[in-house]
Amino acid sequence: MKSNQEWITENFESLVSEYGGKYIGVINEEVIAAALTPKTVLEQAIRKGKKEEDVSLLKVPTEEELVCVL
Amino acid sequence: MRSLEFNYARHRQRDIPLVPVSLRTRGKWSEVWAYADSGSFYTLFDDKVADLLDLKLLEGEKVLAVVGDGSFIPVYLHQVGMRIGIDEFTIKIGFSSKLGVGFNLLGMDIFDRYRVTFDNRSRKIIFQSHEI
Numbered sequence: 001m002k003s004n005q006e007w008i009t010e011n012f013e014s015l016v017s018e019y020g021g022k023y024i025g026v027i028n029e030e031v032i033a034a035a036l037t038p039k040t041v042l043e044q045a046i047r048k049g050k051k052e053e054d055v056s057l058l059k060v061p062t063e064e065e066l067v068c069v070l
Numbered sequence: 071m072r073s074l075e076f077n078y079a080r081h082r083q084r085d086i087p088l089v090p091v092s093l094r095t096r097g098k099w100s101e102v103w104a105y106a107d108s109g110s111f112y113t114l115f116d117d118k119v120a121d122l123l124d125l126k127l128l129e130g131e132k133v134l135a136v137v138g139d140g141s142f143i144p145v146y147l148h149q150v151g152m153r154i155g156i157d158e159f160t161i162k163i164g165f166s167s168k169l170g171v172g173f174n175l176l177g178m179d180i181f182d183r184y185r186v187t188f189d190n191r192s193r194k195i196i197f198q199s200h201e202i
Contacts, residue, residue, distance in 0.1 A: 001097040001111075001140065003162055004101070005076065005090055006077070008079070008087065008088070008090075008103065009076075009077045009078065009079040009080075011087065012080060012081055012088070013080060013081050013082070015173070016081055020172075023118070026127070029107035033134055034188070035165075036118075037121065038100070038102065038118055038121045038122045039118070039121055042100070051100075052098060052100065053098050053099055053100070055100070055101070056090060056101045056103070056104045057100060057101060057103065058088075058101060058102075058103040059103070059116070059173060059174055060103075060172075061171075061172020062172060065171060065172030066082075066172060066175075
């Protein structure tokens with residue numbers, strides 16, 4: 001199984017398409033929660049029985065933000 | 071010298087230097103990703119991360135930061151515990167509700183701690199620590 005780091009960098013483009021504008025939480029090659037705030041993401045993860053410290057939080061930019069910033 | 075390497079993310083044929091850092095929150099560590107931005111003086115996160123860390127945003131030291139369009143935004147500096155790889159330190163992070171970019175940003179204050187290489191050929195960002 002890939003680390004969260006590997007999985008996020010390899011799947012970044014599809015994450016932007018699907019979750020742009022949100023925070024996501026990733027564990028074990030899976031987006032386990034998505035919300036407008038990282039706190040809500042962690043709350044959702046905990047409700048699903050995940051350990052808070054295992055969650056990798058990413059603020060996912062929108063396509064438009066990527067065009068503007070880069 | 072210790073070395074940490076992070077592969078670039080990619081979006082539409084462009085490389086994006088994203089780095090996972092851990093921030094101390096309520097006695098635990100939360101991993102939050104940020105864009106390594108050599109053009110940013112401060113490390114800047116949006117105010118939602120301050121909320122995650124249970125910080126009272128407006129109690130931080132207020133400074134004004136210039137953003138891409140030349141306007142000034144209010145930024146509130148707070149001391150936060152940070153971990154990159156196995157390195158742990160405390161650093162002032164700026165938080166703002168007006169960041170207006172799609173990423174949280176790792177700025178030059180982090181780069182002061184490392185020799186940072188943007189290795190575009192290998193599509194990696196490399197942090198080399200001076201500590202043994």
